[in-house]
Amino acid sequence: MDSDKFLGDFFRARREATTLDDVGLKHSGRRRTPGLRREEVAMLAGVSTDYYVRLEQGRERRPSDQVLTALARVLRLDSDATDYLYELTHPLARPHKQGKRMEQVSPGLRRLLKSWNHTPAFVIGRRLDVLATNPLTEALYKGLTHKDNCLRTIFLSPQAKDFYADWEKAACAKTAQLRIAVGANPHDPFLPRLVEELSTHSEHFRRLWARHDVRTRLSEVKRLRHDEVGELSLSWEALTVNGAPGQQLIIMSAEPGSSSEHALKALGRIAAQDAGLDSPSQPSQPSPELSSDAADHSPPVTL
Structure with missing residues (x-):
């Protein structure tokens, strides 16, 4: 899983999930692949086909907010998907060691x-x-x-x-x-x-x-x-x-x-x-204030 490919893979997947009917284009015969063509996305978003191809290929990873807004509209992204798109293109600075913490x-x-x-x-x-x-x-x-x-x-x-x-x-x-x-x-x-x-x-x-x-x-x-x-x-x-x-x-x-x-x-x-306990009778009242004791080092448990 290559994080540098996230943006291009995301655009490709959402383009293939968007139909001609979704964007109001007429059908023009059979298609070899599902969804919109790259040139159709580019036209509807107001960018060049070459620029959009570079986005999908991962050669362009910093599109402007204007371009992102247009692509989100064309690909019919909901609020969650739009937030995810902006996060991919505007990553917060995070130390690499963050993921190693338990x-x-x-x-x-x-x-x-x-x-x-x-x-x-x-x-x-x-x-x-x-x-x-x-x-x-x-x-x-x-x-x-x-x-x-x-x-x-x-x-x-x-x-x-x-x-x-x-x-x-x-x-x-x-x-x-x-x-x-x-x-x-x-x-x-x-x-x-x-x-x-x-x-x-x-x-x-x-x-x-x-x-x-x-x-x-x-x-x-x-x-x-x-x-x-x-x-x-x-x-x-x-x-x-x-x-x-x-x-x-x-x-x-x-x-x-x-x-x-x-x-x-x-x-x-x-x-x-x-557990060898009496059956519960009345709901226990939660503590009004959480403790700030030392961290518990127990490993992940079961769901």
């Missing part, structure tokens, strides 16, 4: 997670590694493998396609989130290794990765199938951890009075029994 979750946030007995919650890092979980999350994902990283869980766990009721949607979303992570951390040595591992073992990932879709994590509802408590429909919320750049706190909840809420309660009893 991400850590503060002790205060770990205690907060464990205090939530009725809500599955976990923390992910900038590489989509799972850095901390609470017992209810561990019980929810029990039976899956490769749970140290969200992408590895989706594509490498044999049980994932049964666990995720809409596995294709989950796979597309996670791949698009990884694309953003790679663009935001171009010098991180671990991300290319993750992409290589997933590409080696999953043809489906290779196909999705080649599309260059980008998407931030939004609030969403996911349907999951658990072997012991059945199907659950859970709302997901992603909260930024201000004290740790790149980390997000993911919280899952069920509609009050729903079958999913009853399933979560049953899962909580199972988790408590597995």
Whole structure:
């Protein structure tokens, strides 16, 4: 994975995903390749074909904001994809050693997670590694493998396609989130290794990765199938951890009075029994203030 090719590969993938109908051009016979031709993109964006070819070939990596705005319009990029495009062309100065640092979750946030007995919650890092979980999350994902990283869980766990009721949607979303992570951390040595591992073992990932879709994590509802408590429909919320750049706190909840809420309660009893504890009765109140104790050096945990 060559970071210098990101921009050209992105333009090529999005051009091939844009149709004549999308931009209001007339069809003129069969085409050997999908999407728009380079000269059509250049014409619609108001740049020369030679200049656009240089962009796709990686020989031009600093287009002006005016050109970027025009290309984003022609290629019908949404806000996430446009932000990603600008980040590729205006990278922030980052020391190369940044990617070598182990991400850590503060002790205060770990205690907060464990205090939530009725809500599955976990923390992910900038590489989509799972850095901390609470017992209810561990019980929810029990039976899956490769749970140290969200992408590895989706594509490498044999049980994932049964666990995720809409596995294709989950796979597309996670791949698009990884694309953003790679663009935001171009010098991180671990991300290319993750992409290589997933590409080696999953043809489906290779196909999705080649599309260059980008998407931030939004609030969403996911349907999951658990072997012991059945199907659950859970709302997901992603909260930024201000004290740790790149980390997000993911919280899952069920509609009050729903079958999913009853399933979560049953899962909580199972988790408590597995841990040799009494079943939870009332939700624990989170601490109003996180601790600033020394960093916890525990390795990434499971999802």
